[in-house]
Amino acid sequence: MQSRYFDVYGAWQQDPEGFWREAATAIDWFRQPDRIFDPEQGVYGRWFVGAETNTCFNCLDRHVAAGRGEQAAFIYDSAMTGTKKSFTYAEVLNEVKAIAAVLADLGIRKGDRVVIYMPMVPEAVFSMLACARLGAVHSVVFGGFAAQELAARLNDSQAKLVISASCGLEPGRVVAYKPLVDKAIELAAVKPENSLILQRPQLVVPLDAERKEFDFAEMVNAARGRDVDCVPVKATDPLYILYTSGTTGQPKGVVRDNGGHMVALLWTMPNVFGVSPGEVFWAASDIGWVVGHSYIVYAPLLNGNTSVIFEGKPVGTPDAGTFWRVVAENDVKVFFTAPTAFRAIRRDDPEGELVENHDLLGLRALFLAGERLDPETLKWAEQKLKVPVIDHWWQTETGWPVVANPVGLGLMPFKPGSPTRVLPGYEIDVVDDAGAPVPKGVLGNIVIKLPLPPGCLPTFWNADERFRESCLEEFPGYYKTADAGIIDDDGYIFVMARTDDIINCAGHRLSTGSMEEVCAKHPDVAECAVIGVKDRVKGQIPCGFLVLKNHVSRETSEIAAEVAGMVRNEIGPVAAFKTVMVVPKLPKTRSGKILRGTMQKIADDMPWTMPATIEDPATLDVVRETLWKNGFAHEEKSVVAPAG
Structure with a gap:
C-alpha cells in the first residue's frame, strides 16, 4: 500500500x-x-x-x-x-x-x-x-x-x-x-x-x-x-x-x-x-x-x-512476559508503550524467550513513545514481535x-x-x-x-x-x-535530546542522545544514559552510565572500556568520551523517563531536589556514590527536599 x-x-x-x-x-x-x-x-x-x-x-x-x-x-x-x-x-x-x-x-x-x-x-x-x-x-x-x-x-x-x-x-x-x-x-x-x-x-x-x-x-x-x-x-x-x-x-x-x-x-x-x-x-x-x-x-x-x-509493570508482575500475556488474551491489535518498558523486558529476557509462550498473531503494530527510542531497542522489538515498530x-x-x-x-x-x-x-x-x-x-x-x-x-x-x-x-x-x-534531506525528523541535554565540549555542540545510541549497540548493554559534566578545560565532557543485561558475567571495566572505544570510533575523539560507569538501575520517573538533569546536578555538585515523580529514590543514591568513587560528586548529598 x-x-x-x-x-x-x-x-x-x-x-x-x-x-x-x-x-x-x-x-x-x-x-x-x-x-x-x-x-x-x-x-x-x-x-x-x-x-x-x-x-x-x-x-x-x-x-x-x-x-x-x-x-x-x-x-x-x-x-x-x-x-x-x-x-x-x-x-x-x-x-x-x-x-x-x-x-x-x-x-x-x-x-x-x-x-x-x-x-x-x-x-x-x-x-x-x-x-x-x-x-x-x-x-x-x-x-x-x-x-x-x-x-x-x-x-x-x-x-x-x-x-x-x-x-x-x-x-x-x-x-x-x-x-x-x-x-x-x-x-x-x-x-x-x-x-x-x-x-x-x-x-x-x-x-x-x-x-x-x-x-x-x-x-x-x-x-x-x-x-x-x-x-x-x-x-x-x-x-x-x-x-x-x-x-x-x-x-x-x-x-x-x-x-x-x-x-x-x-x-x-x-x-x-x-x-x-x-x-x-x-x-x-x-x-x-x-x-x-x-x-x-x-x-x-x-x-x-x-x-x-x-x-x-512490564517486569516483575510476575515476569517479563506479562505484556505478551495481556496482548494474547485480549487480542490486542495495536499496542502502545514506552521504550523504557521494552528496555526492561530486554534486560530480563534478552533472547525474547517469553514472547514464544504467547500467540501474538493478532497484533498489527507496536507504537513506542515517551522517551527517545534507541535503534537497538527498536531492532530487538521488531525481531521478537515481527510487526512494525513505530517510533x-x-x-x-x-x-x-x-x-x-x-x-x-x-x-x-x-x-x-x-x-x-x-x-x-x-x-x-x-x-x-x-x-x-x-x-x-x-x-x-x-x-x-x-x-x-x-x-x-x-x-x-x-x-x-x-x-x-x-x-x-x-x-x-x-x-x-x-x-x-535535526531534519534530514528527506524531511525525516530525528529528536536527539532535550535542549538541556546538549553538551558543549570544547566548543562542539554534541548530542547525548547520539552517544547513547552507540552505547546501546554493545551486546551486553540493556540500558544507558549519557550526561554532560563540568570540566575545567573543555567546559563539559560526557559521562556514561550503563545497565547491563541480566546474566552478564564479564568484568564491568572491560565492558566500559569497549563502550568508550565504540563512542570514540563512531562519533570521534571530539566527544572526549572516556568516563563510563556501570550501575544496577538508572533513576527514572514513574513514566519511564531517565532523570538525566538530576544526575547532572549531582555530578556538578549543584543543589538538587529529589523529584516527586521518581520511581525508586535509592537509584539516585547509587548514582551519587558511583560518581563520587569516580571523582565527580561529593560524598555528601546536597539534596534539598525529600521524595514522597
Missing part, C-alpha cells in the same frame, strides 16, 4: 481550517462552531469557537444510542491482584452516571475542579468521565505522588473535591494513599470541601465523616440507576488540567479543551494508529500521564474501541503525536532513530539559539509554527503570561518544544 501521507499533509497545508472542519464532522456537536479558528481569541487563537458539545456524550452516550452498548469499552487486567473484568459501553455509561450523581450531590458543577489521585483501577477512569459529563474539570495526579506535590496541585487548581483510594499496589508492597492525601490537605492553603475514598481490600482505612470523607463504593451504589444528563460545554471550555513539573518548582498546569481535543484524538485513531471501531487498543501507561488521558481513556472511546486498563514523538503539551509514521495512511520507509515525518496540523522547523533556521542535518532547537493545531494546550491553568514566557517568547511565531534534533 502506497502511503497517502503526502496527499493528506498537502491537503492540510493548502487549507488548514478546511482540514479540521472536515475532521470535526466525526464529533457530535450540540451547537456547531461559529468559526473553525479564531486568531483573536486566547494566547495564540482558539479552535471551534462558539461550538457546544460534551466529551462524555461523545465517548459513551452516542455509542450506546448507535447500538454499540454491548461492546466492551474497557478490559481491566490487574497483574497485581489477578483481577480481570470487562465493562461494556452500556455498563460504563451507567457507572459514570452514578458517579456523576454523587459528584452533583457533593456540589460539583460545571467549571469546578476535581483532583483524582488513584491507582490504575476502573473507578479512576469512570471518575474522569463523570467529571466530563458534568462539565467539571478533572486533574489527575499520579497515585503515590508526594504530599507536598499533591498540595501544590490542590492549591493551583483550587479543587473542590478529591477522589482517591485507600491504597495503590506495587510489586511486593502496598502503598497507603490516605496518609498522603491527609497530609496534602493539611499543607494546602485551598482545601477541598469533600473527599471520596475507594476502599481496596488490600488496605481498608477509617474515614472521618466530620472531615467530609465518604466511601466511594457506598455513595455510588446508592446513586446507581439515577439518570444524569450531559452538561453542554463550550468547545473552548477546559476538560482537564494535567500538571507537569516546572523548572521553577511551581508545577505547570497544562490545559486541554473539549472540542479541539476530541477532534484531534479521534482523527489519530484511524489515521495514525490504524485501528477501527470495535478493535482492542492498549496503551500500557497510567492515567496520571498524558498517554493515559489521551490513549487509555479518551481517544479509544471516541473511536468506539475497546481499551485495556492495566495495573502492573513517534509528542509531549504532554501537544496531547497527541507531532511526528509519526501513520499506519492508517500507509507506512513510509523506516529510518532507525527517527519517528519519521511531521503529521498534518503541525509545521516543524529546526533553528539555532538566535531563531535562525539551520541547514538540513544540523542539530538545533525543534520548534512548531503557530498556531498549534486542535488538541494542543491553549495555555497553562490561570497562567497565560507564564505560558507566553516559557513557550512562545524565545522563538517568536513558534512554540518552543525544548527538544533538540
Whole structure:
C-alpha cells in the first residue's frame, strides 16, 4: 500500500481550517462552531469557537444510542491482584452516571475542579468521565505522588473535591494513599470541601465523616440507576488540567479543551494508529500521564474501541512476559508503550524467550513513545514481535503525536532513530539559539509554527503570561518544544535530546542522545544514559552510565572500556568520551523517563531536589556514590527536599 501521507499533509497545508472542519464532522456537536479558528481569541487563537458539545456524550452516550452498548469499552487486567473484568459501553455509561450523581450531590458543577489521585483501577477512569459529563474539570495526579506535590496541585487548581483510594499496589508492597492525601490537605492553603475514598481490600482505612470523607463504593451504589444528563460545554471550555513539573518548582498546569481535543484524538485513531471501531487498543501507561488521558481513556472511546486498563509493570508482575500475556488474551491489535518498558523486558529476557509462550498473531503494530527510542531497542522489538515498530514523538503539551509514521495512511520507509515525518496540523522547523533556521542535518532547537493545531494546550491553568514566557517568547511565531534534533534531506525528523541535554565540549555542540545510541549497540548493554559534566578545560565532557543485561558475567571495566572505544570510533575523539560507569538501575520517573538533569546536578555538585515523580529514590543514591568513587560528586548529598 502506497502511503497517502503526502496527499493528506498537502491537503492540510493548502487549507488548514478546511482540514479540521472536515475532521470535526466525526464529533457530535450540540451547537456547531461559529468559526473553525479564531486568531483573536486566547494566547495564540482558539479552535471551534462558539461550538457546544460534551466529551462524555461523545465517548459513551452516542455509542450506546448507535447500538454499540454491548461492546466492551474497557478490559481491566490487574497483574497485581489477578483481577480481570470487562465493562461494556452500556455498563460504563451507567457507572459514570452514578458517579456523576454523587459528584452533583457533593456540589460539583460545571467549571469546578476535581483532583483524582488513584491507582490504575476502573473507578479512576469512570471518575474522569463523570467529571466530563458534568462539565467539571478533572486533574489527575499520579497515585503515590508526594504530599507536598499533591498540595501544590490542590492549591493551583483550587479543587473542590478529591477522589482517591485507600491504597495503590506495587510489586511486593502496598502503598497507603490516605496518609498522603491527609497530609496534602493539611499543607494546602485551598482545601477541598469533600473527599471520596475507594476502599481496596488490600488496605481498608477509617474515614472521618466530620472531615467530609465518604466511601466511594457506598455513595455510588446508592446513586446507581439515577439518570444524569450531559452538561453542554463550550468547545473552548477546559476538560482537564494535567500538571507537569516546572523548572521553577511551581508545577505547570497544562490545559486541554473539549472540542479541539476530541477532534484531534479521534482523527489519530484511524489515521495514525490504524485501528477501527470495535478493535482492542492498549496503551500500557497510567492515567496520571498524558498517554493515559489521551490513549487509555479518551481517544479509544471516541473511536468506539475497546481499551485495556492495566495495573502492573512490564517486569516483575510476575515476569517479563506479562505484556505478551495481556496482548494474547485480549487480542490486542495495536499496542502502545514506552521504550523504557521494552528496555526492561530486554534486560530480563534478552533472547525474547517469553514472547514464544504467547500467540501474538493478532497484533498489527507496536507504537513506542515517551522517551527517545534507541535503534537497538527498536531492532530487538521488531525481531521478537515481527510487526512494525513505530517510533513517534509528542509531549504532554501537544496531547497527541507531532511526528509519526501513520499506519492508517500507509507506512513510509523506516529510518532507525527517527519517528519519521511531521503529521498534518503541525509545521516543524529546526533553528539555532538566535531563531535562525539551520541547514538540513544540523542539530538545533525543534520548534512548531503557530498556531498549534486542535488538541494542543491553549495555555497553562490561570497562567497565560507564564505560558507566553516559557513557550512562545524565545522563538517568536513558534512554540518552543525544548527538544533538540535535526531534519534530514528527506524531511525525516530525528529528536536527539532535550535542549538541556546538549553538551558543549570544547566548543562542539554534541548530542547525548547520539552517544547513547552507540552505547546501546554493545551486546551486553540493556540500558544507558549519557550526561554532560563540568570540566575545567573543555567546559563539559560526557559521562556514561550503563545497565547491563541480566546474566552478564564479564568484568564491568572491560565492558566500559569497549563502550568508550565504540563512542570514540563512531562519533570521534571530539566527544572526549572516556568516563563510563556501570550501575544496577538508572533513576527514572514513574513514566519511564531517565532523570538525566538530576544526575547532572549531582555530578556538578549543584543543589538538587529529589523529584516527586521518581520511581525508586535509592537509584539516585547509587548514582551519587558511583560518581563520587569516580571523582565527580561529593560524598555528601546536597539534596534539598525529600521524595514522597
